[in-house]
Amino acid sequence: xxxxxxxxxxxxxxxxxxxxxxxxxxxxxxxxxxxxxxxxxxxxxxxxxxxxxxxxxxxxxxxxxxxxxxxxxxxxxxxxxxxxxxxxxxxxxxxxxxxxxxxxxxxxxxxxxxxxxxxxxxxxxxxxxxxxxxxxxxxxxxxxxxxxxxxxxxxxxxxxxxxxxxxxxxxxxxxxxxxxxxxxxxxxxxxxxxxxxxxxxxxxxxxxxxxxxxxxxxxxxxxxxxxxxxxxxxxxxxxxxxxxxxxxxxxxxxxxxxxxxxxxxxxxxxxxxxxxxxxxxxxxxxxxxxxxxxxxxxxxxxxxxxxxxxxxxxxxxxxxxxxxxxxxxxxxxxxxxxxxxxxxxxxxxxxxxxxxxxxxxxxxxxxxxxxxxxxxxxxxxxxxxxxxxxxxxxxxxxxxxxxxxxxxxxxxx
Amino acid sequence: xxxxxxxxxxxxxxxxxxxxxxxxxxxxxxxxxxxxxxxxxxxxxxxxxxxxxxxxxxxxxxxxxxxxxxxxxxxxxxxxxxxxxxxxxxxxxxxxxxxxxxxxxxxxxxxxxxxxxxxxxxxxxxxxxxxxxxxxxxxxxxxxxxxxxxxxxxxxxxxxxxxxxxxxxxxxxxxxxxxxxxxxxxxxxxxxxxxxxxxxxxxxxxxxxxxxxxxxxxxxxxxxxxxxxxxxxxxxxxxxxxxxxxxxxxxxxxxxxxxxxxxxxxxxxxxxxxxxxxxxxxxxxxxxxxxxxxxxxxxxxxxxxxxxxxxxxxxxxxxxxxxxxxxxxxxxxxxxxxxxxxxxxxxxxxxxxxxxxxxxxxxxxxxxxxxxxxxxxxxxxxxxxxxxxxxxxxxxxxxxxxxxxxxxxxxxx
Numbered sequence: 001x002x003x004x005x006x007x008x009x010x011x012x013x014x015x016x017x018x019x020x021x022x023x024x025x026x027x028x029x030x031x032x033x034x035x036x037x038x039x040x041x042x043x044x045x046x047x048x049x050x051x052x053x054x055x056x057x058x059x060x061x062x063x064x065x066x067x068x069x070x071x072x073x074x075x076x077x078x079x080x081x082x083x084x085x086x087x088x089x090x091x092x093x094x095x096x097x098x099x100x101x102x103x104x105x106x107x108x109x110x111x112x113x114x115x116x117x118x119x120x121x122x123x124x125x126x127x128x129x130x131x132x133x134x135x136x137x138x139x140x141x142x143x144x145x146x147x148x149x150x151x152x153x154x155x156x157x158x159x160x161x162x163x164x165x166x167x168x169x170x171x172x173x174x175x176x177x178x179x180x181x182x183x184x185x186x187x188x189x190x191x192x193x194x195x196x197x198x199x200x201x202x203x204x205x206x207x208x209x210x211x212x213x214x215x216x217x218x219x220x221x222x223x224x225x226x227x228x229x230x231x232x233x234x235x236x237x238x239x240x241x242x243x244x245x246x247x248x249x250x251x252x253x254x255x256x257x258x259x260x261x262x263x264x265x266x267x268x269x270x271x272x273x274x275x276x277x278x279x280x281x282x283x284x285x286x287x288x289x290x291x292x293x294x295x296x297x298x299x300x301x302x303x304x305x306x307x308x309x310x311x312x313x314x315x316x317x318x319x320x321x322x323x324x325x326x327x328x329x330x331x332x333x334x335x336x337x338x339x340x341x342x343x344x345x346x347x348x349x350x351x352x353x354x355x356x357x358x359x360x361x362x363x364x365x366x367x368x369x370x371x372x373x374x375x376x377x378x379x380x381x382x383x384x385x386x387x388x389x390x391x392x393x394x395x396x397x398x399x400x401x402x403x404x405x406x407x408x409x410x411x412x413x
Numbered sequence: 414x415x416x417x418x419x420x421x422x423x424x425x426x427x428x429x430x431x432x433x434x435x436x437x438x439x440x441x442x443x444x445x446x447x448x449x450x451x452x453x454x455x456x457x458x459x460x461x462x463x464x465x466x467x468x469x470x471x472x473x474x475x476x477x478x479x480x481x482x483x484x485x486x487x488x489x490x491x492x493x494x495x496x497x498x499x500x501x502x503x504x505x506x507x508x509x510x511x512x513x514x515x516x517x518x519x520x521x522x523x524x525x526x527x528x529x530x531x532x533x534x535x536x537x538x539x540x541x542x543x544x545x546x547x548x549x550x551x552x553x554x555x556x557x558x559x560x561x562x563x564x565x566x567x568x569x570x571x572x573x574x575x576x577x578x579x580x581x582x583x584x585x586x587x588x589x590x591x592x593x594x595x596x597x598x599x600x601x602x603x604x605x606x607x608x609x610x611x612x613x614x615x616x617x618x619x620x621x622x623x624x625x626x627x628x629x630x631x632x633x634x635x636x637x638x639x640x641x642x643x644x645x646x647x648x649x650x651x652x653x654x655x656x657x658x659x660x661x662x663x664x665x666x667x668x669x670x671x672x673x674x675x676x677x678x679x680x681x682x683x684x685x686x687x688x689x690x691x692x693x694x695x696x697x698x699x700x701x702x703x704x705x706x707x708x709x710x711x712x713x714x715x716x717x718x719x720x721x722x723x724x725x726x727x728x729x730x731x732x733x734x735x736x737x738x739x740x741x742x743x744x745x746x747x748x749x750x751x752x753x754x755x756x757x758x759x760x761x762x763x764x765x766x767x768x769x770x771x772x773x774x775x776x777x778x779x780x781x782x783x784x785x786x787x788x789x790x791x792x793x794x795x796x797x798x799x800x801x802x803x804x805x806x807x808x809x810x811x812x813x814x815x816x817x818x819x820x821x822x823x824x825x826x
Binding site for chain 2: 016019020050053054056057058059061062064065066068069071072075076078079080082083084086087093094096098099143145
């Protein structure tokens with residue numbers, strides 16, 4: 001018998017039929033003798049509907065009051081799932097964030113979980129009851145309702161699993177696991193049985209949006225065993241999805257590369273011929289940060305003749321704004337020679353903890369791309385990933401040849 | 414400076430525009446220096462939408478879980494009204510029933526209020542904040558969310574007024590007060606400046622559905638000054654609606670009759686020739702009660718020859734079911750001669766505390782109806798009302814002539 005926390009997203013809770021399907025899935029796990037805590041999101045679209053309603057009344061809704069409102073989305077689905085479970089003959093009980101209680105700070109609309117009181121839930125579990133908890137929400141020390149921000153239900157699930165010392169936290173989504181790359185680009189992409197926590201972080205931030213980064217970080221911090229599964233697999237045909245492991249747990253042989261991630265939503269900016277002196281990076285990026293533009297890759301090469309070139313990437317939609325800031329504020333101020341930009345780029349990354357002990361990965365990656373005539377515009381590396389920026393038109397080709405070169409289409413030994 | 418509790422129903426909260434209008438009205442009262450607690454219902458239609466959604470998932474939804482769901486309707490409107498008030502520059506803060514807390518028993522979907530903790534609200538009021546409270550909902554001793562049943566928001570308003578010792582509880586509706594009768598039937602009907610609590614109870618239960626009976630009883634028990642007003646009157650044209658008074662407060666001369674109430678939703682059943690012996694009423698009505706059919710008027714005349722006739726009225730929609738029970742179960746069992754019924758009747762009532770000291774009211778009522786050729790089928794009286802059952806076709810005529818005969822079209826002296 002295990003204690004399992006399951007989390008179902010808005011798509012899984014999107015209609016009465018789907019809710020009944022979730023109930024059946026929960027009932028099957030329960031029938032295997034497990035204790036179950038189920039964390040649910042609002043029905044898909046509901047949170048947006050509520051936010052739109054708030055903005056209809058008030059152009060800039062107060063954060064405390066917005067949280068009072070949007071927390072109702074999950075309050076509806078916990079009750080519906082509890083009803084559906086009872087109809088299957090199970091004991092079930094719903095909890096709002098306040099009822100649990102999920103204690104958070106008072107940062108309305110993006111609160112952080114501070115503590116979870118698991119006493120009531122444990123008592124219900126011991127009595128054989130399936131406990132259903134509203135994701136995305138909590139309560140601050142003064143009893144105000146708070147919400148955790150977009151994707152907060154994943155975090156709720158992981159935090160509950162940590163507080164209850166659950167054996168596993170299962171995140172049900174509309175995909176059946178984490179793949180070596182996007183199967184729409186590489187049909188041979190394989191589902192990974194497991195992936196390390198660090199790889200998952202890199203995969204998530206690089207565009208494989210299966211899990212919210214924050215929940216993965218949370219799982220890493222509290223060593224929660226996390227599993228991604230599909231809530232749309234038919235009965236009898238369910239797979240076990242992808243398990244997210246921690247290095248300590250997985251001493252076995254690792255594949256060198258676990259996956260090829262990519263991101264189309266990138267644009268490149270280069271400030272040419274800036275003085276190569278301390279503080280120049282801050283002078284350039286400070287103005288960009290002030291304009292609330294996220295910066296992804298940052299590259300500064302060694303200078304020569306006292307000047308250097310400074311490049312970075314931003315989301316494509318922010319390109320024009322960022323270019324204007326560089327042209328009008330930064331360039332004249334730092335005495336740059338010119339500002340160049342390119343909206344038609346993409347980022348392709350090879351991710352794998354195995355590369356730590358296999359130094360040839362980067363050179364292999366560069367060779368494979370060179371053989372296809374793909375020019376590399378920028379390179380950035382971390383301990384477990386190598387990212388390159390290439391012309392957008394090469395994205396599919398680059399992903400495909402790298403996926404094959406690193407044998408990702410072969411089942412693990 | 415007074416402490417005023419205002420309650421706005423679902424129609425008043427029905428759209429962003431209407432919510433902003435309520436906010437403006439609240440702001441005008443606040444500008445007069447009053448302390449304000451505002452109790453709100455869900456947007457009109459929302460509670461029904463949620464119940465329908467629950468029934469889509471589960472044919473007989475669990476009561477606890479249904480309350481978790483339907484309490485979200487008011488949780489949305491409290492937040493919206495708080496936002497709208499802040500946009501007008503006021504300090505405002507919303508409270509769910511749990512947050513107040515409004516302690517109830519655990520009878521889900523129709524809980525009774527046991528106690529209200531007014532401490533937090535008082536602190537906010539003293540700080541100049543407008544406090545907005547979700548009507549219709551509370552929390553039981555175990556922290557479960559409860560709801561008070563249909564019309565529960567009125568009860569919430571009155572109970573809060575009692576707990577906070579408010580100077581007045583104002584119930585805003587889509588009518589501008591209590592009238593001497595329905596103006597659609599008698600154009601000369603006048604709005605009453607005041608009506609006694611007992612009269613209001615009789616008027617409400619007789620079909621003038623301005624206020625929920627339960628909230629009026631509550632107001633009576635705790636001596637809360639209750640006022641019915643319209644939330645649709647334009648700024649500058651507001652009237653003070655109708656005040657519901659308690660006899661102790663109103664020693665002045667009373668009008669003999671305050672209003673003519675009526676109810677079309679009635680059907681009459683008579684069991685003829687039943688043995689005139691103890692227990693016969695129970696034998697007849699016991700079977701009706703077991704079938705959950707509400708009985709209104711009950712009349713048993715003195716018998717002769719050892720038998721009597723027993724008549725009662727039921728809601729028209731229950732007539733067929735009640736008739737079947739009498740025919741098949743009751744009549745053979747008690748040895749009745751026959752069962753008769755009539756669906757085409759209505760009830761007309763004269764209501765007024767003044768009739769206690771004016772014995773001629775009943776005879777005047779009967780004379781007026783007789784002069785119009787209206788046959789009286791049943792008569793029932795209480796201390797402050799006289800009700801007659803007549804053929805449905807005479808309803809408008811009876812109401813009109815009685816309204817005139819008791820001078821209700823004349824302004825009070």
